[in-house]
Amino acid sequence: MSTLRIGIAGISGRMGRLLVEEVAAAGCQLAGGTARRGAQGVTVFADAAALFAGSDVVIDFTIASTAEAHAALAAEHGTPLVLGTSGLSAAQDAAVAAAARVVPVVASANFAPAATVLFALIEQFAAALPPEQFDAEIVEMHHRQKVDAPSGTAVMMGAAVARGRGKTLAEVGMDSGRDGHTGPRATGPIGFAALRGGQVVGEHTLLFAGASEHISLTHRSFDRRVYATGAVQAARWAAGRPPGLYSMRDVMGVGGTPGA
Ligand SMILES: NC(=O)C1=CN([C@@H]2O[C@H](COP(=O)(O)OP(=O)(O)OC[C@H]3O[C@@H](n4cnc5c(N)ncnc54)[C@H](OP(=O)(O)O)[C@@H]3O)[C@@H](O)[C@H]2O)C=CC1
Numbered sequence: 188m189s190t191l192r193i194g195i196a197g198i199s200g201r202m203g204r205l206l207v208e209e210v211a212a213a214g215c216q217l218a219g220g221t222a223r224r225g226a227q228g229v230t231v232f233a234d235a236a237a238l239f240a241g242s243d244v245v246i247d248f249t250i251a252s253t254a255e256a257h258a259a260l261a262a263e264h265g266t267p268l269v270l271g272t273s274g275l276s277a278a279q280d281a282a283v284a285a286a287a288r289v290v291p292v293v294a295s296a297n298f299a300p301a302a303t304v305l306f307a308l309i310e311q312f313a314a315a316l317p318p319e320q321f322d323a324e325i326v327e328m329h330h331r332q333k334v335d336a337p338s339g340t341a342v343m344m345g346a347a348v349a350r351g352r353g354k355t356l357a358e359v360g361m362d363s364g365r366d367g368h369t370g371p372r373a374t375g376p377i378g379f380a381a382l383r384g385g386q387v388v389g390e391h392t393l394l395f396a397g398a399s400e401h402i403s404l405t406h407r408s409f410d411r412r413v414y415a416t417g418a419v420q421a422a423r424w425a426a427g428r429p430p431g432l433y434s435m436r437d438v439m440g441v442g443g444t445p446g447a
Pocket residue numbers: 196197198199200201202203221222223224225248249250251252253270271272273274295296297298299339411414
């Protein structure tokens with residue numbers, strides 16, 4: 188059996204550089220990658236089309252605006268895609284879902300194993316804590332370079348709360364960035380608050396706030412390598428799978444429906 192050739196979109200980024208190391212650590216072959224401003228010591232493809240043509244699987248940690256083009260290239264070249272980029276719009280999500288009808292796509296805003304388990308647990312908590320009695324609030328903090336808010340993980344946590352309550356996140360509603368005279372809190376929508384500063388790798392807390400008691404669930408990442416290891420695990424898992432939109436929960440066998 189030949190060695191899996193993994194390509195990396197965004198190879199010079201914070202995640203891309205760690206992915207290079209984790210591809211080697213997993214005994215896979217680095218096909219090369221793409222970077223807007225080039226990268227040193229690795230093969231840099233002329234463009235994204237060449238990346239998808241020259242890889243058995245592509246791992247993409249770039250920026251939301253590339254998602255539609257990368258999804259289309261994955262489908263065109265029959266190349267499985269592992270998508271870690273966060274902050275996708277509904278249209279970009281739809282383009283990814285369309286590609287997943289042609290090739291396997293593993294999409295998650297968080298490839299860390301404990302975060303993946305937490306998504307499943309959140310559904311159980313939310314199913315047991317009715318929205319009339321427990322408001323769900325999500326607070327996240329990240330490094331000052333992060334460009335999207337709320338984080339993809341926060342959105343996935345919100346989607347898990349909604350699923351546990353038998354709804355979609357769109358049906359439940361997101362209350363992001365409260366400011367000014369907001370009026371009293373509505374019952375149902377999930378609150379989101381995003382903090383940015385320093386070099387925080389990623390911290391997320393979901394609070395179920397009742398009148399007389401609270402439960403909070405926190406996930407903290409201390410090293411973003413944990414995401415890279417998970418994404419390479421997902422790439423190896425995706426190779427040879429039938430087309431479909433998969434999540435890290437599928438890769439880990441944690442069960443349930445894919446995350447948002
Ligand atoms: N799913 C998960 O587990 C995780 C997801 N993420 C997400 O991954 C994404 C990347 O994060 P991070 O590595 O920290 O970000 P960086 O900004 O460090 O890296 C982004 C990479 O994408 C490239 N890039 C940027 N714009 C374009 C473009 N228009 N076309 C092609 N390539 C482009 C950059 O190239 P250049 O440097 O040349 O500009 C760079 O290589 C974010 O969305 C982040 O939220 C992050 C961590 C974990």
